[in-house]
Structures are given as structure tokens and as C-alpha cells.
Amino acid sequence: MTSERPVLLRVRGVGRRYAGVTALAAIDVDVRGGEVLAIIGENGAGKSTLLKILSGVVQPSEGTLEVADARGALGGVELDGVRDATRAGIALVHQELNLAENLDVAGSIYLGREPSRFGFLDRARMRADARKWLARVGLEIDPGTLCGTLPIAQRQLVEIAKALSTESRVLILDEPTSSLTMRETDRLLEIMDELRRAGVAVVFVSHHLDEVMKIADRVIVLRDGRKTGELVRGEYDRAMIERLMVGRDIAASARREVAANAAVRLEIASLTSAHRRRRPVSFAVRAGEIVGLAGLVGAGRTEILEAIAGVTTHGGEVRLDGSALAGDASSRVRRGVAIVPEDRARNGLFLENPVAMNMSLAWIDRTSRARLVDQRAEPSLVSRMIARMQLRPPQPARRVQTLSGGNQQKTVIGRWLAVDPKVLLLDEPTRGVDVGARAEIHAEVRRLAEAGSAVVFASSELEEVLLLADRIIVMHDGAIAGELAAHEATEVAIMHLATGGAAHAHPTGTHA
Amino acid sequence: MKRALGIIGIFLAILVFSIFFAENFTTGINLMQLTNRTALYSVLALGAALVIVTGGIDLSIGSVVCLAGIMTPWLLIEHEWTPWQVIPTVLAMSAFIGLCHGLLITRLKLQPFLVTLCGLLLYRGIARWMTGDQSQGFMGEYGDVRAIALAKFSIPGLTDYRLPATVIPALVLAILIGLFLSRTVWGRWLLATGRNESAARYSGVPTAWLVTGSYVACSLLAGFGGMLFIFDIGSAQPSDFGNFYELYAIAAAVLGGCSLRGGEASVVGVLFGVATLRVLQNTITLAGYSSQIEFAVVGGVLLLGVAADELIRRYAARRLERAGAVAARA
Numbered sequence: 001m002t003s004e005r006p007v008l009l010r011v012r013g014v015g016r017r018y019a020g021v022t023a024l025a026a027i028d029v030d031v032r033g034g035e036v037l038a039i040i041g042e043n044g045a046g047k048s049t050l051l052k053i054l055s056g057v058v059q060p061s062e063g064t065l066e067v068a069d070a071r072g073a074l075g076g077v078e079l080d081g082v083r084d085a086t087r088a089g090i091a092l093v094h095q096e097l098n099l100a101e102n103l104d105v106a107g108s109i110y111l112g113r114e115p116s117r118f119g120f121l122d123r124a125r126m127r128a129d130a131r132k133w134l135a136r137v138g139l140e141i142d143p144g145t146l147c148g149t150l151p152i153a154q155r156q157l158v159e160i161a162k163a164l165s166t167e168s169r170v171l172i173l174d175e176p177t178s179s180l181t182m183r184e185t186d187r188l189l190e191i192m193d194e195l196r197r198a199g200v201a202v203v204f205v206s207h208h209l210d211e212v213m214k215i216a217d218r219v220i221v222l223r224d225g226r227k228t229g230e231l232v233r234g235e236y237d238r239a240m241i242e243r244l245m246v247g248r249d250i251a252a253s254a255r256r257e258v259a260a261n262a263a264v265r266l267e268i269a270s271l272t273s274a275h276r277r278r279r280p281v282s283f284a285v286r287a288g289e290i291v292g293l294a295g296l297v298g299a300g301r302t303e304i305l306e307a308i309a310g311v312t313t314h315g316g317e318v319r320l321d322g323s324a325l326a327g328d329a330s331s332r333v334r335r336g337v338a339i340v341p342e343d344r345a346r347n348g349l350f351l352e353n354p355v356a357m358n359m360s361l362a363w364i365d366r367t368s369r370a371r372l373v374d375q376r377a378e379p380s381l382v383s384r385m386i387a388r389m390q391l392r393p394p395q396p397a398r399r400v401q402t403l404s405g406g407n408q409q410k411t412v413i414g415r416w417l418a419v420d421p422k423v424l425l426l427d428e429p430t431r432g433v434d435v436g437a438r439a440e441i442h443a444e445v446r447r448l449a450e451a452g453s454a455v456v457f458a459s460s461e462l463e464e465v466l467l468l469a470d471r472i473i474v475m476h477d478g479a480i481a482g483e484l485a486a487h488e489a490t491e492v493a494i495m496h497l498a499t500g501g502a503a504h505a506h507p508t509g510t511h512a
Numbered sequence: 513m514k515r516a517l518g519i520i521g522i523f524l525a526i527l528v529f530s531i532f533f534a535e536n537f538t539t540g541i542n543l544m545q546l547t548n549r550t551a552l553y554s555v556l557a558l559g560a561a562l563v564i565v566t567g568g569i570d571l572s573i574g575s576v577v578c579l580a581g582i583m584t585p586w587l588l589i590e591h592e593w594t595p596w597q598v599i600p601t602v603l604a605m606s607a608f609i610g611l612c613h614g615l616l617i618t619r620l621k622l623q624p625f626l627v628t629l630c631g632l633l634l635y636r637g638i639a640r641w642m643t644g645d646q647s648q649g650f651m652g653e654y655g656d657v658r659a660i661a662l663a664k665f666s667i668p669g670l671t672d673y674r675l676p677a678t679v680i681p682a683l684v685l686a687i688l689i690g691l692f693l694s695r696t697v698w699g700r701w702l703l704a705t706g707r708n709e710s711a712a713r714y715s716g717v718p719t720a721w722l723v724t725g726s727y728v729a730c731s732l733l734a735g736f737g738g739m740l741f742i743f744d745i746g747s748a749q750p751s752d753f754g755n756f757y758e759l760y761a762i763a764a765a766v767l768g769g770c771s772l773r774g775g776e777a778s779v780v781g782v783l784f785g786v787a788t789l790r791v792l793q794n795t796i797t798l799a800g801y802s803s804q805i806e807f808a809v810v811g812g813v814l815l816l817g818v819a820a821d822e823l824i825r826r827y828a829a830r831r832l833e834r835a836g837a838v839a840a841r842a
Binding site for chain 2 (some may be wrong): 347362372
């Protein structure tokens, strides 16, 4: 059945390396018109690299791409930039929406290729045409509406309309549902179905197996940059996909017991973020406890972690071992607060510098004498941390740039090991990290908790939250929507709270 | 040190060219003046380097040189202060100027370019207004104080070359700043701040204080340099004294391997960067080219140096990537 559908895009032996690290290797894919193809895999499996190659954002280090012409004959192409891909009928809708907020909907759809008459913008035609494309995605809004005023879900549909308006036959969606509510997600899946009927090839990446199983005709599973399986609808089940994703059955994690009488280490009272109006948040974390912050993108998790660390200013109070934490990040670090930021390239690492410098920065002042760097203590402490984090390769002089995502993350975490943090804050601790390194990072976080740290982490992956947390705080729209003990938490229960559903066992508001 | 190799090479090439093609280049008096000027400009360039390391820039150096340099004889001669009052006052004023720059940049989050551009206009304007735009000089007095810059030390075995005293403060500062950057916690933090300010903040580095400190140091060195300059030349016009000195200082620092993106510095490189510009300027004059072409030559050399540096860097990065690819396949 699938084989009768025309192949629009053929990928053969495609691979990509970054600075010697293989992100993707030997990928074969046929993208067919009238079909929804799902690409799944864990973070760092190579999904976004594959999408970037398909849409011309990056060029493959090896392998070939072939695109069908008007008569359906395949011919080899080199997609050197997004313009080439657009010309070949391929359009990508980014995970981070790229609409200019100050443009209206019609202007966004036709950005860079505005219809004109005698050199003047033909606004009437632009709006009329925009209306046509908006109808295709089931969006009944005035094309003159400013994009900035639209909710996320509608902005996404505008992006899809924009992609269709370039006469694309292959539509690529990068995690299109990651910031949508359940109802919005269902609506998007319907639209994907309509596009499929119209003969468009829809390729999408998702972390949600439910959606994938609902809509996809075919599923490609990636792991560590390789294709581990290609499954056709009706021939697979959830467990099969999970096995292909992680290469083993996902075992239930060993539960840890947190002593109920352990002292409260970190206390947050009526915390509000200074630069965004949010409802105040309060919670407490005991020594040795690991608390997971769950919630959708934009629910306010990052803001809480950054406020506790003192990286951003905040209202309300943060107390450590009973006494108030004040001042900026540097004074809080000196009191034992450590943060592992979400965007490690921007906020965590000095990419052009060696591992040793990246690790020692947080504590060279403590090993120094009269502010002179202790030239003997530094390298020996760095090598101990490298060994403890199982950094590969274990070379202190290696530039961080050349390390894989997992090892980069281990470098950031390793920075704090030497100071025995009292509070460890981790924002998306294993984003872009391969499965093996993820397990090692989780083990290290548990060891720190066992040594008495209060750990708070934010993760968008429910699986990670369930695996690592002793207690789960679910956030929705800047406030705490509910709290779940690890043993009573399920993905469904968390999602229910995260999407604004009322809490049953723990009514909203008890902790906020 | 590796970063300084490029500029040392350029310096040697220009030096050899000068020795062969510039008449009177190797005379004792010329070399003496050349060393003196290199030392004086080094004081300014070292300060500029400290700011550039943070990823910032200070365009006000020349105007601070002017204000500090003009104020020194003005206070001594017109207001009859003693040197023991004047020198600390002028240095404190320079440091205060830097503190203002630093606070405006770190607290008010203004761009360094803008803040110090305003400084460039402000301090020269003040210097000209304060003195009624009149030339200021020592009137042949204060020879003992001016000896800080004017003294010359004989070197055994050399008859027509004596070492200018300005070399001493320049070298002491270079060594101190070199040790500061490579050996102290603050130096490490400063380099890290320049490389990635946000990551430094998340690691607990007090970035705002370090950046402020670097502007204080830069203006302080500019003020100190301005004093040495006026001791050396004796008198100057507020309208043109120190003009373009910030650009010489920045150019020397960049030639010496300080990336304007921040996070990289080489004190040895900065010294050779200054020396290169000085030899170039000297040779243009001696070889009989019109001195009007000087700016063009300096600009050309700077452009070549920076372009060469970028190309070498890219080549190294590509080699690294290829080496990594081979290792990954193995």
C-alpha cells in the first residue's frame, strides 16, 4: 500500500559529523506524498540533525538526497541553504516559532516574497492569497491580525500555512506539539491528516508516542545517530518503539527513600520573577531530596531555578538552611548554590577553552592562596572530577567544543562536584545527551543527593522526571498546579496538571 | 605566548626592513627615542588590553591622556600645587573616570562603545575649557619630577645608547598584568568573563565587579600614561594632545592577539604590537615618506595582521575538525 505512493524525497546513506563527533550516520529514508512519517528517538539521537539536512539548513558530510520533479522522476540535489530546499518544495516549521511579532499574518506568510505592483506592496492580493492558505490549515482569522497577539497554537498554524504557500510538497514539522495543549494537539493532528489526503508528505518529530501512534503511517526510530528501525502502521506497538529507542527495555528505576525527618535545606517563599509577572511560588526541599519540576515549555520552571541561583533578580524569599539567601549569583555560589543551566553553550560553557578551565572556574578561588591560583591543586582536582564524571575522552586539555553533548553536560556538572553544593539546581539536565551519559548523569545527581544536597531539576521529559525525582512539582502558567509523590505519579497524572487540568489528590493552590 | 608569535614575526620583518631601508634608523638617538615611545604607548595599550579582554572597548583613552596630562602642569604651575598633591589627585581622578565608565556599563547596561565615546568628547572638552584652550607646560621647572620620564640609564659597553627611564614603569606594569592574567583568580575570572559573560555569571564569577575593575585600570593607566607623556614632552596643547592615542592602543592590543570578542590576551603580544606600530611610524618618517601617509600605513598593517590572524585561526579549526573526524573513524 505504501509503496504505491510516490516518493518525493529520497535519502541515501546520509551522515553528518560536527568537529569529529558523529551526529548522524548512514540514514536511508523515502519520504512519500500522501503519507505522515514520524521520526522519533531520544534527545541527541540525531532527529534535529536529520531535519536540518532535509530542509537545507545543514549539509550532509556524506550521502545523497534526491527530489522528485514535476513528473515524479527522482534527481539528485544539493540543498545548500533553506532557499534551495524551498525551491525543491521542502519546507521546515521550526520548533521555536520564527514569526516576527510585529508583522501581521499576511505579511508573515509572504515575508521576503511580497506580491507587488509597480514596485509597491500589493496588500489586497497578499491578504486574499493569505486567506486561502489559512483556510487550508483551518484557521479562520483576519490576515491583518498581528502575529504577536495570536496564541502559540495559532502561530504554529500560520507557520504551516506559510510553509504550504511556498507550494511545498514536503512539510517538515520539528516537535510541533511540544508547546500545545491536548486539544490543540488533536486539532493539529487533524490538519496533518487533511494535508496527507491532499497528497502532501508530512514529516514530523515528536516525543509523544501517543500522537505518533495515532497519526503516523510510518515511523523511523533513531538512536545515537543511526536508524534502528522503520515501522509501518499496524505492525508495531509501543513497547517495540521504546525498545528501538533505547536499545533495551526501560526498567523501572530503583526507588530511593528520603528520610522524612531530614532537615529542610532549601525553602522558597512567595518567589516571583522580576522580569515577568508570575504568581508567587513557594515550596521546600529537604537535604537529600530530589525534586522534579515538570510542566510545559514556558510554564516558568527555568525562571524559578534562575531566581534561586540569583542569576536573575526576584521577589519573595529564598532560604538556605534557615537563613535568607540574598545578593547575586556569585555570593550565592559561595554559600553553596550550584546551577546547571538549560542552554549550556550560552550559559554554561566556555566552548573554546579546555575542560580544565571550564571545571575549575567555580572553585579556583577556594583552592587559591592570596588569590594566586594553586597550580598543583587545580590539575589534580580537575582530573579527579573528570574521573568521577567518567568524561570521555578523559583529557583536561581538550577543548569543550570538541566534546559530545553528554560530555559537555558532564563538564558543567563536574564543575560543581568539587564544592559539594548544598543546593544543586539543574535545568533540563540531559537535553541533547545520549542514553549512556544520561544514566551516568542521573547516577551522579543521586550520589550528590545522598551526600546531603537538596536537588531541584526541571525537565520537559516526563520519563526523566519519573525516573529521577523523589517528588514532582507540576507547573502550569507560572504557578504550581500540583504536587505528586514519585510513587503515585504517572505520565498521565503529570500531563493532566501541566495542561491546566484540576488536581484531584492535591488541589491547586495548596502550595502556591 | 603562542598567540604572540604572529606579531613577533611581523615585528621582526618590519624591523629588518627598517634597518636596511630607513636612514639613521640604527643611530643611538633614534633607537633611544623609539624605546621611549614604545614604553609610553605600552602603558596605554596594556590598559586597553584589560578592557578588550572583557569584550569591551575604551575610546576615551586619548582624552583621559589629554585631561591627566594637561592637568598636571596646570595644577603645578598655574595653581602652584606641590607634586605630592598633584600626582595622587590626577591618578585618583583617572581612576574615578574609569569607575564611572564601569558602573554605567555594568549597572546601567550601557554599551561600552557609547559610554567611552561620550567620554572621548567629554574629557577633551573639559581639558580645553579648564585651560582656556591654552598650551600647558612646566616652564622649565620641576626637572626632578619630570626625570621619572626623562632620565636615561647608561648601559655598560654602549656609548651612544642609554635606556630611557619610561621602560621601567612599562615593564613593571607588563609583568604585573601578565601575572595577574595568568596566575591570579581574578585574572582567570576576567578572561572567563570576556569569553562568555553569561556562563561566568552562572559559575559564580562576580562579573560586574571585574568588568568595572578593568575600566578603572584602563583609565588609571591612561591617566598615568598621560602624566608620563607630558613629563616627556614638557608642554602640550589641550586641543590635540592625545588625539587618536586610544586607536593606537586598541590597534596594538589587537595586533598583539587580543580578540575584540574578548577572552583572549597576551601581554607579550601587546608589547610587540606597540613596538610594531612605533617602528612603522618611525620608519615612515625616516624613509622620507610624507608623514601624512602614516595613518594609511598603520590602518593597512592592522587590517593585514587581523585578516592573517583570522585565516590562521580558521585553518587551525579545520585541522582540528579533520583530526577529530579521523579519530572518530578509527
